[in-house]
Amino acid sequence: METDCDVCRAIWLALAGTEQKEEIDLGTFGDALSSSCPIHTSLIQHFKDEILDGGEDKYDVYNSARVSIQSLSEGMSAAVWVAGLGDFNVLLMNKPSVPNHPGKGRILDRDWMDIELIPLWKHICLETHSTICENPLKIWETRPAWLIDIQNWCIVSGLETTEAYVALSYRYGDHPSVTIDAGMWSDLQNPNALRTSPYLSPMVRDAIYLTSVLEERYLWADAFCIPHHDRGVATDQLLLMGAIYGNAIVTIIAADTDSKEGIPGIRGISNSRNLEQTLIPFGKEQIARRGSDSLPSYFSRGWTYQEREYSRRKLIFRDRELHWRCSCSAWHEAMTFVKFDDYGNHFMHTIQCGFPDMWCLSLVISLYNSSDFRYEEDAFPAISGLLSVASRSFTNGFLYGLPEMLFDCALAWRPNELIRPNPLRRRTPSQRPIDEQLHPSQLPSWSWVGWQGHIEIGRFESAQYNESIQETIPITKWYTADSPTSEERRLIESTWFTNRQSYKNPDTPLPPGWTRHELSEQDKERLVVHPDGCGEVIFKHEAWPEAEWLYPFPVSDISDSTPPVVLEQTAYLFCETQQACLRGCRTKGYKGYCVYVELRDDKNGIVGDLDYHNDEQLEGFPVIMGYSKWEDSEDSEWEDIEWEDDEEDGEHYGGVPLGKKIDLVAISQYKFYELDKLGEPGEPGAYPERAMQTSEHIAVLWVEWKDGVAYRLASGKVEKEAWYKLPRKDISLILG
Structure with missing residues (x-):
């Protein structure tokens, strides 16, 4: 950028993502706008006007708020920070006519998405990401009971084909639900039945088209692929939901709209997307805002949580734009093709490496448990698929969301102390008839399933080194049954506590994958916190070599053929x-x-x-x-x-x-x-040593x-x- 203004040059470098990495402090709005340079002052004026558009009551605040600009994510974009008032992700628009122009932004069609990007992204992922994106969570092979055959426009058995399928994740919306009975289900298996079916929503119709764009033949959509008239099959499929999404070659995520609205912006198929792309002048360059200030309601729905978390490749429709996410990359319609690495779910990856890590489990559950449900008794069914996948590391399985191998600790779950105020609301069952409910669907008070809100569940209970460590000691034996008067009670086996002392015993042979490391004097000064029986050596495991552990323990050797542990749920x-x-x-x-x-x-x-x-x-x-x-x-x-x-x-x-x-x-x-x-x-007053x-x-x-x-x-x-x-x-x- 040709300019004599040092501030403009620094802003340009931040936007271009080339050299400028430090935050550029422009002072208050008043300071920034007092400059004689018309180029960057017009840019700052735009953000001032956008902030004050919400009301003049902010006028006095902006005078004292500091404004800064910083590049983000290896040049992907930059952020304009306004202390106390918000932040704005911005993107430098690319000029195709200028060789090697650093801009990453693209000007988009207001009405129609660039559908040609979809097969391009898919092929690049399949051809260049090797096995990394193929099954990152090592989910066992699962075939859905039913699939939509988009060539014949009917539902077919998912067990009679081995071909790949696409999955659909969406929000149903506040519409009356339609129950497809056994007779209707039989009719939908006839070729072309879906073309004229009154039950085919715009969302599923658009997903059928996108499945063809992805060059696949089969689609899994819950409305047509879970036979809700058959409670046994429906329950089995719901327990496998995590695995069903994890086995899909791509999951279509419709974040902006519900079932009746469909996916806007597909030329010749759906309505215009009515995209508003605000372009901000910066000298001879243009800048665009990225994303919206709020999450679509899709992300607050309970059923969608495990769907997106377990999907290996995601084609996302959000903010009226196309996006792609997999374990290796994130690509966006609004950007020129740039590779950004490592977008996997680190929390679930740790668990799927075989570690029963309570800190990671706590984060996953807390994010899920703030979700909303039309029927609150769905709180456990909607995460049962995810928990079944995690049960291969928490080897005794889960009882209403609590891992049995660490049950005594997990039972003391509490509101997340990092979020204040953080009210938990007691979930209450709906008046839906019992024969229409998904099972198991009780809401026991002792489980977090019975309460909505962010929680933490034993996050300090770990053999991994931390500056805060908890060691639970059982004082009783716990049993469970399906009624308060039942005499048939099952013992809950909290094996972690039973075996912990043997894990610490230096004479016990190391479990597979572990190595012992002597601590230097410097390490001993650094690793101050340790439970009884630990602190002289540190242990590392080949599946997670960066982590430091205070004692070894058996780590599950998980592969895509490792089955889950599914327990009878008793309240x-x-x-x-x-x-x-x-x-x-x-x-x-x-x-x-x-x-x-x-x-x-x-x-x-x-x-x-x-x-x-x-x-x-x-x-x-x-x-x-x-x-x-x-x-x-x-x-x-x-x-x-x-x-x-x-x-x-x-x-x-x-x-x-x-x-x-x-x-x-x-x-x-x-x-x-x-x-x-x-x-x-x-x-002053501190201990001389840690x-x-x-x-x-x-x-x-x-x-x-x-x-x-x-x-x-x-x-x-x-x-x-x-x-x-x-x-x-x-x-x-x-x-x-």
Whole structure:
């Protein structure tokens, strides 16, 4: 770019993605617009106008907001950051007439997509990505029971052909659903039956056409390929959903629209896409905005989660544009062909390497569990396919979403502490007739399946080195059954805890794939946190050589022929444990949010805390103290808050309200190891060396009772020493 302006040259380098990697700080909007250069000031003015378009109430804010520009993703695009107001991904448009022009953007047709890109992307992936994209999650070979034959326009048995198939993932929408009965199903197997079928939605019609563009003959779409009139077959197919999508050669993802709208922008097939591509002048160049500011509702739907996570290649229709994603690349209609590597699902990849990694599982489940459902009882069926694939690493399988090999730890799941406020809402079953529900579809209170929201499930329970490590110790045996009165109870085998000590034993031969590494003195200073029996050596595994492990353990050798572990799902838990009564008081934090509920004994001593699920649960808990601003703010300071006495439990001890009485039951014990947070070496008051601190706790559930069955309200912890000083009673616990 020819210019004498240093700012324009720096912006150009950021947009071109050639040399400029550091963030360009332009100061406030006022600073940036005071320049005499008309080129970059017009660019900044555009973003100012776009921000203020939302209302003049932002006018005072923008004067103090800092503006910066930085290149992203190896020159794929750049970002304009406006502190406190948002950010904008932008793309330099390519000039085909200029040799070696660095722009990656393309000007798109307003009405019609460039359909010719679809077979091009597919062939490049198949021919150049070797086996990387063929089966990245090592999913066992599965054939759907039924497929759509797009040549004969009918449904056919998926077991009678070995040819590849395309899968469709979409949002049904708020339309009355159509149930295809046995007679209709039989008719749809006749050639050309789908051409005139009143049940063929625009979405499936458009997907049939796109399947032909992908040069394939068969399409899997749930509306026609799951026989909902046959509950047995339908249930089996739903359990295989993860594998069905994982075996599809390509999955068509319609993120913008629902079943009645179809996929706009297919010339001669569907309506115009009405694309608005805003071009911003920058001297003789042009810049375009990339993407939208919000996610389509497709991404909030529960059923679509495992569909997109397990698809090996994805043809995505989003923001009225075409996109491609596979394990190796991401390509976009709005960009010239550029290769960007490594777009795989790292979390699931770790699990599919055979590691029962609770941190990765926690992330996967948390992302899923914020999803919405038309019928809330679908929460487990909609992820059962994904869990069946993960069960090959969590070798005892899953009981309503909790891995049985780590059950004692998993049962203490809680709201994700990194997202505040993060209310969890109790899911409630619909009034849909039982014979129309997918099974198993219960919503037990003790499982995260019964609650909607971001959760974390044992993310610190790991043999991998971390600065925070938890080791759960079982205190009871857990059994499960399908009713609270059943005498046929199955023992849940938490084998991880049973075998953990033998894993740590230095005399135990190393399991396959592991190597032992002596620690240098420097490594010992770095790897400070370690559980009992560890810390002298470190272990590595050939399947994940970058990770450092404190002790070895058997890692599942997973291939595409490894079958899943599928358990009977039973909704009641049983154990012998202890019950205690404590009192709860709440603390307030940032913007008045309650941080947690403190658990106090009858002398008002703090003995633990409770991870409450939502504000409704806080009713009756008195407020004790809090801080006025966010902890990280320089202006943060603790302040006393006036007591808000609980009307029901107004007892006091030393002038302080005792709090609301709550019933707690013990579910496990654990020891927590973490890096001491008192400060880094060299800071005033800090330890001169990195140090580890430990604590021991009893994991508890806050429960309410109905007809002798306990139902979970929240989880928490009590200091181990304090727990055993409390008045307690032995109980036979039934959790529903």
